[in-house]
Amino acid sequence: MSGRRPSSRRSSDYAWLITGPLALFAMLGLIGFSIADDNWYHHWAGGLLAAVGLFASGLAVTNIFIRRQTYSVTITEIPLVLALHYLSPPMVILAVTVGAAASFLRIRMEPTKLFFNVANSAARATVTLIVIAALPKAEGVGPATWAVLFTAVMAGAMASHIAVASVIAVVQGRYAGQVALRAGLSALITAAINIAVGLVVLLVVDTTWWAILLLAVLAAALVFVFRSFTDFFRQHRTLAEVYELTLAVRDQAADGALPDVLLGRVRTLMRAEFSTLWLAPQGRHPEVLLTSRVDDEAGLFDISPTPVTVRDGVVRDGRAIAVGPQLEDTDDRRAELRSANARDLIVVPLRSGQTTIGTLEVMNRLGPYNTFRPADVQVLETIAAHVAVAVENSRLVDRLRYDAYHDRLTALPNRRRMIDALAESVTVQVEAEVVAVLLFDVDGQRTVNESMGHAAGDKLLAEVAERLRGIAGPGALVGRVGGDEFMVTLRAEGIDETLELATKMRERLRGPMAVGSLTLDVDTAVGVSVYPDHGSDPETLLQRAELAANAAKALPYGVQPFHPALESRAVRRLGIAADLRRAIDNDQLEVYFQPKVTLADRHVIGVECLARWVHPAHGEVAPEDFVAVAEHTGQLARLTEVVLTAGLRHCKLWADADRPLSIAVNLSARTLLDSRFPDLVQELLEEHRVEPGQVTFEISEPGMLSDIERVLPSLYRLRDLGVRLSVDDFGTGASSLGYLRQWPVHEVKIDDTFVQGMATDTGDLAIVRAVVGLAREFGLTVVAEGVESELTLGLLEEMGCEIGQGYLFSRPLPFERLEAWLSAQTEPESTPTGEVRRLRAVI
Numbered sequence: 001m002s003g004r005r006p007s008s009r010r011s012s013d014y015a016w017l018i019t020g021p022l023a024l025f026a027m028l029g030l031i032g033f034s035i036a037d038d039n040w041y042h043h044w045a046g047g048l049l050a051a052v053g054l055f056a057s058g059l060a061v062t063n064i065f066i067r068r069q070t071y072s073v074t075i076t077e078i079p080l081v082l083a084l085h086y087l088s089p090p091m092v093i094l095a096v097t098v099g100a101a102a103s104f105l106r107i108r109m110e111p112t113k114l115f116f117n118v119a120n121s122a123a124r125a126t127v128t129l130i131v132i133a134a135l136p137k138a139e140g141v142g143p144a145t146w147a148v149l150f151t152a153v154m155a156g157a158m159a160s161h162i163a164v165a166s167v168i169a170v171v172q173g174r175y176a177g178q179v180a181l182r183a184g185l186s187a188l189i190t191a192a193i194n195i196a197v198g199l200v201v202l203l204v205v206d207t208t209w210w211a212i213l214l215l216a217v218l219a220a221a222l223v224f225v226f227r228s229f230t231d232f233f234r235q236h237r238t239l240a241e242v243y244e245l246t247l248a249v250r251d252q253a254a255d256g257a258l259p260d261v262l263l264g265r266v267r268t269l270m271r272a273e274f275s276t277l278w279l280a281p282q283g284r285h286p287e288v289l290l291t292s293r294v295d296d297e298a299g300l301f302d303i304s305p306t307p308v309t310v311r312d313g314v315v316r317d318g319r320a321i322a323v324g325p326q327l328e329d330t331d332d333r334r335a336e337l338r339s340a341n342a343r344d345l346i347v348v349p350l351r352s353g354q355t356t357i358g359t360l361e362v363m364n365r366l367g368p369y370n371t372f373r374p375a376d377v378q379v380l381e382t383i384a385a386h387v388a389v390a391v392e393n394s395r396l397v398d399r400l401r402y403d404a405y406h407d408r409l410t411a412l413p414n415r416r417r418m419i420d421a422l423a424e425s426v427t428v429q430v431e432a433e434v435v436a437v438l439l440f441d442v443d444g445q446r447t448v449n450e451s452m453g454h455a456a457g458d459k460l461l462a463e464v465a466e467r468l469r470g471i472a473g474p475g476a477l478v479g480r481v482g483g484d485e486f487m488v489t490l491r492a493e494g495i496d497e498t499l500e501l502a503t504k505m506r507e508r509l510r511g512p513m514a515v516g517s518l519t520l521d522v523d524t525a526v527g528v529s530v531y532p533d534h535g536s537d538p539e540t541l542l543q544r545a546e547l548a549a550n551a552a553k554a555l556p557y558g559v560q561p562f563h564p565a566l567e568s569r570a571v572r573r574l575g576i577a578a579d580l581r582r583a584i585d586n587d588q589l590e591v592y593f594q595p596k597v598t599l600a601d602r603h604v605i606g607v608e609c610l611a612r613w614v615h616p617a618h619g620e621v622a623p624e625d626f627v628a629v630a631e632h633t634g635q636l637a638r639l640t641e642v643v644l645t646a647g648l649r650h651c652k653l654w655a656d657a658d659r660p661l662s663i664a665v666n667l668s669a670r671t672l673l674d675s676r677f678p679d680l681v682q683e684l685l686e687e688h689r690v691e692p693g694q695v696t697f698e699i700s701e702p703g704m705l706s707d708i709e710r711v712l713p714s715l716y717r718l719r720d721l722g723v724r725l726s727v728d729d730f731g732t733g734a735s736s737l738g739y740l741r742q743w744p745v746h747e748v749k750i751d752d753t754f755v756q757g758m759a760t761d762t763g764d765l766a767i768v769r770a771v772v773g774l775a776r777e778f779g780l781t782v783v784a785e786g787v788e789s790e791l792t793l794g795l796l797e798e799m800g801c802e803i804g805q806g807y808l809f810s811r812p813l814p815f816e817r818l819e820a821w822l823s824a825q826t827e828p829e830s831t832p833t834g835e836v837r838r839l840r841a842v843i
């Protein structure tokens, strides 16, 4: 058992500490014995025969495995016994040296090991010969000779094992040496049996040399039986181990420890120096290359000794490649193997269906006498089949897990992941801290998609994602929770700090972004909700942040915290479309009237007609909401007709009663896109016999601006009918007074937000003053809506605003209550055009 693997773990150079003395010892032995016997070289033919015999026996090594232990069985003692009996000592040393060297060369042992083993064989022969020389000389083949030979050969075997243990101790450490020494015991038993067999052979051969023929037959039969026996054991063992490995692979695949477990086991099972797993890159998964090496507890390497050309060949053909002394292969492959400094190699593909997803590789069967055999290829292929399934499954699970929680376009966590993260954050409650949800809604994303294509839209989103990731601090989690919605969640001191932070982040997000050859100005609207103020569960928090973001779009500073009014509106809008249709069909919409008053002489000159709807279940619905619903469900024309009709009917009644009041009806810009609308107006005017000048249409400024080119034709036709046109909510749009001159309008209605703010906010006051001044310069009537206080009224009067409307005078009222209000709060005043209601002096 001369060839246990001295590994290069420390340094194989240390092996010379043992090899050198052994070689010197054998050399001295050879010289000493040849001086004592000067005719020794006459037996050169016998020496040659012995060398051949020793060479052959050196190759006839069989490994047997008993309880996971490998035992190498050699038969070198048999020819040695014969050689010792028939040849002179120097010839024995030479024959042993040549025979051993030949057999070690045959199995391509690496040089360090080869030198040691050859020197060790020669030294062993020398020890044996010295013991024989020291013992009394025995003649013939009787028991005396047996005793001498047995003692001497056993002494040589022991010396040899001590040398092997020493070299292992020197190269691999003391512990390994002790293990080797202990293992030597079984080798000594083998040696003893071999010696006995050798003596029997000697006896038989001594009788007649023809006996060699009989012995050859007997040996062949024994070898056959032995082989079958070990094959049976090996198969049994391999099956059991493959099964165990399969179980291990299945259990480990889910834990991500698969490579470690797999490679370690494959290496042991295949008794290889190296085992390697290579996985081709696949989608998001990078290439994997991991190697396990025997005796290396440091873990796996991410390199592999396998020649890349071999692996490429396996991937290309999808078939295993096995190179080694006992394997079929080509000279090219052998050359590759040599250049990789390897003895033998098996590379098998890992297949998923028809494609090769990777390879499983083993290199260098352990034990100097062993190489991989065709059966080993099959074993590795069986393992590979199991591994491929496990790898596929783990990648699949991995991919599913990843995809389930990430957005493909930006690789950010997706909505599900963000909700989970939020759920986790809210469980950790910290005093004086809130969990904030910031929802960034990308402005104009849809326009980019529609005008530049989805690829451009995707680029824009990726860019926003990138910026947001850079802006958000280390404590913040960024995700994509909708088409153009990004969410950031973080902990903050309170809602005010959160809003401040949201404003800063929005500012930093802004700025031109290059999308293809174009540069886009990107802006976001930010909705903010915080835990615990705005909800306790993650879904609610996110929904409320989305609601707030929606509202933020209308704000110039673009950041809006959640407040309950936002919600009631949105919730109600859902599912009332059908109810609204029914309400219009069944004439359940009501129209309220809110008076308009001239500020100079307090005359009630008209009313604004405002639609009202009381939902059977939800109660009163805000006009903004049902108007929006009507707009989105194609019911706007009917809604407008209902209000206009009601207005005209009452207008006619007031005119007939000789106290005329003009009516104002709100229009959506969308209504003006309908080219039949002016015709309808004309019809209704004629039907109700109302003077066109008594009717004003109010169109909100932002709506008008959004599509002025297409709205203008209707505006001109309406003006030509003789009705009056008013720019409603003036100031909330682009607020460019220049437009007013170009549009065919008669009136400007300053939005109530400015009117309500003017008493306390000098900015609002300045705006109102400017609008009033310019409108008058352009010859337009100015109406201030939302007059709630006397202070406001005084200011408006002072700056020359003509008409006011607001709660200070009256809320919008149903027809009968308006009549009552008129009777109670106003008194008739006769004018040339008829009776006018004048507000009593209270105001």
Ligand code: C2E
Pocket (backbone or CB within 6 Å): 594, 609, 610, 611, 622, 623, 624, 627, 639, 640, 643, 665, 666, 667, 668, 698, 700, 728, 729, 752, 785, 786, 787, 788, 805, 806, 807, 808, 812
């Ligand atoms: P708007 O045209 O700006 O209408 C004025 C709104 O201000 C009315 O709200 C009115 O009730 C309210 N208002 C009047 N005076 C005061 C005041 O002193 N203080 C305060 N805080 N508010 C005052 P309303 O009736 O809720 O209508 C809201 C909006 O709904 C209207 O804004 C208008 O844009 C729309 N709308 C109402 N009826 C119709 C309609 O028949 N057709 C269309 N297209 N839109 C309508």
Ligand code: CA
Pocket (backbone or CB within 6 Å): 608, 666, 698, 728
């Ligand atoms: Ca209005």
Ligand code: CA
Pocket (backbone or CB within 6 Å): 728, 729, 751, 752, 785
């Ligand atoms: Ca308004």
